[in-house]
Amino acid sequence: MEKIQLKNINKQMKRKDILQNINLDIHGSLGLLGPNGAGKTTLMKIITTLIQPDSGTIQSENLNWENTKEVRKNIGYLPQHFSMYKNITVRECLNHLGNLKGISMHNRSKDILTTAENVNLIDVLDTKIKNLSGGMLRRVGIAQAILGNPKLLIVDEPTVGLDIEERVRFRRLLRKLGRDRHIIISTHIVEDIETTCDSICILKDGKVLQTGSKSDLLDLVRGKVVEDMVDLNDTYLESLRLISTREAGNQYKIRYFSDSVNQNNIVEPALEDAYLYLMKEEDTNDRR
Amino acid sequence: MIYRIYQSTIFTSKLALRTWLFPIFFICLNSYIIYTFYIYRFQTFSPPSALTTSSYFVIFGMLAYLLFGMWIIRVEKSTSMSDLTLLIDNGYLFGFLSKVLVGIITILTSQIILMASYIAIFYGHPITDVPYYLAVFKYITVFWSISFFISFLLGMLLASVIKGKSVYPVLLLVFCFLIPINHVFLESANRVLNFDLDSWLNLGEPNPYSVYHAFYGFSIDYFHWMKKLLFLSIIFLLFIFLFIKKKIIHLGKPTYIVLLLFVIVFSFSAIEITKKNQILVNDPTRIIDYYRNNEQALLMDDQAIRLDDFDIFLKPNAHLEADVTFTITNEGREELNSLHFALFHELKISELHSNGIALNYVQDGDFVTVELNNAIESGEKIDISMHYEGLKTNLYFGNNQAIYLPHYFPWLPSTNLKPAFDLVTDQKGLHRIKPSYQEETNYRLTINYDKKVYTNLNKQAEGTWSGKSSSGLSVISGMLNENSQENYQWIYPVTWEQSVEDFSTFETYFRMFYNTITNSLDLNIEKPNRVFFIPNLNISDTLNGESVWVNGSDLILGTPIYIEPDQDYFDIFQAELTYELVPALTTNKLNTDMDDYEFQALFNIVFAKVINKQMNINDDTDTLKFFISEKLTVDQDVNTVVKELKDFLSKKEAEDANHPLYQEWLHLIESKKSWDELYALIKQFNNREVSPNGKDPA
Numbered sequence: 001m002e003k004i005q006l007k008n009i010n011k012q013m014k015r016k017d018i019l020q021n022i023n024l025d026i027h028g029s030l031g032l033l034g035p036n037g038a039g040k041t042t043l044m045k046i047i048t049t050l051i052q053p054d055s056g057t058i059q060s061e062n063l064n065w066e067n068t069k070e071v072r073k074n075i076g077y078l079p080q081h082f083s084m085y086k087n088i089t090v091r092e093c094l095n096h097l098g099n100l101k102g103i104s105m106h107n108r109s110k111d112i113l114t115t116a117e118n119v120n121l122i123d124v125l126d127t128k129i130k131n132l133s134g135g136m137l138r139r140v141g142i143a144q145a146i147l148g149n150p151k152l153l154i155v156d157e158p159t160v161g162l163d164i165e166e167r168v169r170f171r172r173l174l175r176k177l178g179r180d181r182h183i184i185i186s187t188h189i190v191e192d193i194e195t196t197c198d199s200i201c202i203l204k205d206g207k208v209l210q211t212g213s214k215s216d217l218l219d220l221v222r223g224k225v226v227e228d229m230v231d232l233n234d235t236y237l238e239s240l241r242l243i244s245t246r247e248a249g250n251q252y253k254i255r256y257f258s259d260s261v262n263q264n265n266i267v268e269p270a271l272e273d274a275y276l277y278l279m280k281e282e283d284t285n286d287r288r
Numbered sequence: 289m290i291y292r293i294y295q296s297t298i299f300t301s302k303l304a305l306r307t308w309l310f311p312i313f314f315i316c317l318n319s320y321i322i323y324t325f326y327i328y329r330f331q332t333f334s335p336p337s338a339l340t341t342s343s344y345f346v347i348f349g350m351l352a353y354l355l356f357g358m359w360i361i362r363v364e365k366s367t368s369m370s371d372l373t374l375l376i377d378n379g380y381l382f383g384f385l386s387k388v389l390v391g392i393i394t395i396l397t398s399q400i401i402l403m404a405s406y407i408a409i410f411y412g413h414p415i416t417d418v419p420y421y422l423a424v425f426k427y428i429t430v431f432w433s434i435s436f437f438i439s440f441l442l443g444m445l446l447a448s449v450i451k452g453k454s455v456y457p458v459l460l461l462v463f464c465f466l467i468p469i470n471h472v473f474l475e476s477a478n479r480v481l482n483f484d485l486d487s488w489l490n491l492g493e494p495n496p497y498s499v500y501h502a503f504y505g506f507s508i509d510y511f512h513w514m515k516k517l518l519f520l521s522i523i524f525l526l527f528i529f530l531f532i533k534k535k536i537i538h539l540g541k542p543t544y545i546v547l548l549l550f551v552i553v554f555s556f557s558a559i560e561i562t563k564k565n566q567i568l569v570n571d572p573t574r575i576i577d578y579y580r581n582n583e584q585a586l587l588m589d590d591q592a593i594r595l596d597d598f599d600i601f602l603k604p605n606a607h608l609e610a611d612v613t614f615t616i617t618n619e620g621r622e623e624l625n626s627l628h629f630a631l632f633h634e635l636k637i638s639e640l641h642s643n644g645i646a647l648n649y650v651q652d653g654d655f656v657t658v659e660l661n662n663a664i665e666s667g668e669k670i671d672i673s674m675h676y677e678g679l680k681t682n683l684y685f686g687n688n689q690a691i692y693l694p695h696y697f698p699w700l701p702s703t704n705l706k707p708a709f710d711l712v713t714d715q716k717g718l719h720r721i722k723p724s725y726q727e728e729t730n731y732r733l734t735i736n737y738d739k740k741v742y743t744n745l746n747k748q749a750e751g752t753w754s755g756k757s758s759s760g761l762s763v764i765s766g767m768l769n770e771n772s773q774e775n776y777q778w779i780y781p782v783t784w785e786q787s788v789e790d791f792s793t794f795e796t797y798f799r800m801f802y803n804t805i806t807n808s809l810d811l812n813i814e815k816p817n818r819v820f821f822i823p824n825l826n827i828s829d830t831l832n833g834e835s836v837w838v839n840g841s842d843l844i845l846g847t848p849i850y851i852e853p854d855q856d857y858f859d860i861f862q863a864e865l866t867y868e869l870v871p872a873l874t875t876n877k878l879n880t881d882m883d884d885y886e887f888q889a890l891f892n893i894v895f896a897k898v899i900n901k902q903m904n905i906n907d908d909t910d911t912l913k914f915f916i917s918e919k920l921t922v923d924q925d926v927n928t929v930v931k932e933l934k935d936f937l938s939k940k941e942a943e944d945a946n947h948p949l950y951q952e953w954l955h956l957i958e959s960k961k962s963w964d965e966l967y968a969l970i971k972q973f974n975n976r977e978v979s980p981n982g983k984d985p986a
């Protein structure tokens with residue numbers, strides 16, 4: 001599928017700006033990173049056509065988003081708070097949605113099986129939804145989204161509430177699914193997209209702070225991340241832009257942003273550093 | 289597409305079945321009504337009441353389906369389903385249609401179960417008439433199933449439009465407005481609007497407090513179907529607008545076509561409803577109120593005209609339409625510039641002309657005045673043609689359910705310049721004033737009707753009759769059965785099948801009655817050979833002598849509508865029957881003045897009591913006592929008569945129906961004498977004083 005371009009998307013709700021002038025290219029896998037209330041879900045719903053932007057356009061090479069009917073045919077969506085009728089089995093659920101999607105009876109059972117295999121649901125196909133664990137339910141959500149093989153998969157915070165192991169498995173799954181389609185994943189956890197996404201968009205307060213590849217983001221903070229060993233009662237700590245502190249024997253290992261060029265303790269930045277850096281930048285900008 | 293909807297329907301049904309609550313409710317509801325059937329079969333036998341007294345069932349059913357409709361939308365709102373289906377091309381729409389289908393299937397299943405149970409419980413016990421069961425089916429369809437379906441859709445609609453818990457109060461409000469007893473909530477609204485809002489909104493049995501009208505049948509009139517259609521089309525239109533707004537369906541050719549379709553259905557039903565429709569109405573006092581408020585004075589002079597050669601074309605559809613042509617002859621000496629005749633006020637004339645020239649006319653109460661363009665000379669004849677329609681009452685009908693246009697009711701123009709009804713006696717009871725036909729009149733009648741039509745004319749061909757009558761024309765049809773006994777042909781409502789067993793009791797009784805009365809009063813009356821045994825009285829008319837009528841060889845044996853005769857009917861009510869039959873054979877055929885009623889009724893009641901005794905019929909009615917104490921308008925004249933009469937009746941000789949007093953009394957009535965003469969007559973017999981066995985009056 002070709003690149004999808006979002007241009008000057010604006011959205012207000014109840015007289016509040018939710019999204020402001022969003023410009024974004026979607027190609028391959030995109031991670032949508034941002035704190036709570038940043039507007040991730042809203043943006044995703046706009047891309048799914050569930051809600052209409054107040055202004056702005058979305059377009060791929062041969063498809064305009066005005067044509068919701070066509071667009072919808074190409075979209076698989078996992079809503080942020082995925083839930084399902086409690087009293088049906090996974091198979092019934094997938095069968096129902098597959099039916100509504102217009103997958104013929106003949107192909108449907110095969111489709112359901114491959115999808116279930118894909119997302120590791122084979123064992124629970126005949127379990128009722130109410131008896132599933134949170135991770136399994138999320139898989140059902142993914143399964144219904146990729147049923148019918150849509151070209152654009154939109155998953156809203158797929159890993160929230162999952163334990164660490166499940167989260168890792170989920171990331172692997174998402175990476176696999178992103179191989180032959182566009183995929184947009186929203187999260188406020190940097191690690192979720194570190195390994196799964198080709199490009200990343202950082203969103204805050206309805207504005208795009210940065211887009212680009214992982215290395216583009218890392219370049220932002222390269223040479224600015226410093227690690228030091230300190231005593232906790234050191235008074236100058238207050239003035240530092242801290243990233244993290246970790247206990248190390250009697251002392252603490254701190255990681256912070258520094259603009260002064262102090263070659264010794266500069267370390268290789270991580271994506272998380274870039275994210276935090278942008279957040280803090282934005283906060284100080286706001287304060288000014 | 290159909291397959292997708294079908295699969296989705298199966299899915300939704302599963303969902304509903306797994307709630308347990310709805311299946312249990314469904315079973316309870318249906319069991320309840322089947323139990324009601326059972327009660328009306330084995331405890332109080334009344335097959336129609338099993339349906340018409342089902343208000344509770346309808347109320348609970350409507351509530352259940354409102355909630356069901358709400359649930360079927362809400363169940364999705366707690367899941368991601370609505371978002372997901374919205375994203376699927378037509379997914380939401382198909383999901384919606386499948387939900388509607390689940391509702392339809394549930395309701396249809398219920399309908400089939402109930403209809404089957406009804407047939408199983410009542411068929412052949414003793415009713416076997418297919419038209420009756422067809423009417424039952426229609427009743428269940430229009431007042432139960434469609435009402436449930438409308439509730440179901442409203443539940444869906446409200447749940448789609450209103451978010452959160454505030455849907456419940458709205459649901460309750462809608463429920464209160466639509467249930468059969470909604471006038472409890474809407475009474476004041478009715479008063480403010482001056483319009484029966486309640487009966488308009490009520491989706492259930494239209495007359496929840498009235499009894500089944502065995503002659504008219506269930507009130508499954510055309511109007512009610514149209515009303516339901518109107519409701520349905522409005523709801524579906526609202527859904528379509530909602531879907532367009534939510535971009536669930538897109539404006540395009542298919543949408544426009546569906547929209548157009550519903551707009552057509554909407555307009556059609558709306559137009560049909562606003563047309564004149566004759567429906568069975570539950571307001572027994574309406575006619576009484578009318579005559580109470582319109583005391584019609586006789587402002588017109590009797591004219592020496594004769595009406596003859598009636599050519600009548602009846603179209604009893606949604607309401608009665610009649611095209612009537614007749615000849616008026618000026619039998620007086622003077623020329624006439626205008627004509628007066630009587631016609632019941634609820635029959636509205638819309639056209640009146642003579643030989644193609646329209647004439648001006650005024651309909652004032654039960655009278656019509658026609659202004660003639662050219663005066664008619666003495667002896668001259670003109671033809672008058674008129675078109676009239678209307679009829680909206682439960683005392684006589686003319687629509688596709690039933691026709692009851694009896695000879696004693698002025699549904700045809702007549703020269704009798706009296707209102708159709710009068711309020712008589714102290715209690716202001718409803719009294720019918722028979723139109724007068726002094727001479728034999730020719731009639732031709734044409735009706736297209738899907739049921740057998742009974743008249744006192746001779747059948748010429750399918751749908752046409754002609755003949756002469758000097759006592760008026762009766763046209764009767766409906767869900768009636770025929771039964772030929774020894775000497776009589778009986779016509780009676782199909783639900784009265786049980787009473788057939790007792791027809792012979794009546795025949796035995798009537799033979800005796802006929803002989804007794806003709807002998808003792810020296811009457812020369814044709815003996816009827818056809819009996820119409822039908823409910824023809826309203827709940828509010830309770831006067832003696834209003835229910836039984838004789839028209840040539842036809843005997844109309846009427847009852848109040850609340851009576852459901854069974855196999856003991858004539859055994860039990862013989863004594864009462866006499867009180868109705870006496871006036872039918874004596875005073876009802878007289879062309880009398882309005883204020884003669886009490887004078888005549890006193891004779892009828894006294895004489896009925898006497899011949900009951902003569903026939904050895906156990907008469908434990910208090911009719912005479914009651915009439916004197918409650919109904920008779922007492923003044924000086926009347927008082928003296930009553931005193932004198934009491935004296936007479938206490939004598940042994942008074943028990944003899946052949947006593948000359950009775951014959952002479954009837955002659956007094958026939959020659960329009962009054963209380964004075966009656967007093968003199970009774971006094972004369974009292975003074976004679978010699979009773980056959982020589983005893984003194986006690």
Ligand SMILES: Nc1ncnc2c1ncn2[C@@H]1O[C@H](COP(=O)(O)OP(=O)(O)OP(=O)(O)O)[C@@H](O)[C@H]1O
Pocket residue numbers: 013014016018034035036037038039040041042043080188
């Ligand atoms: N229907 C609505 N009406 C008014 N405001 C809304 C509505 N939906 C969302 N918002 C607001 O828009 C902002 C962005 O919401 P959104 O759900 O898009 O954020 P998010 O990035 O997905 O957050 P989270 O990580 O918590 O899911 C929030 O401030 C939210 O309060």
Ligand SMILES: [Mg+2]
Pocket residue numbers: 040041042080156157
């Ligand atoms: Mg969100």
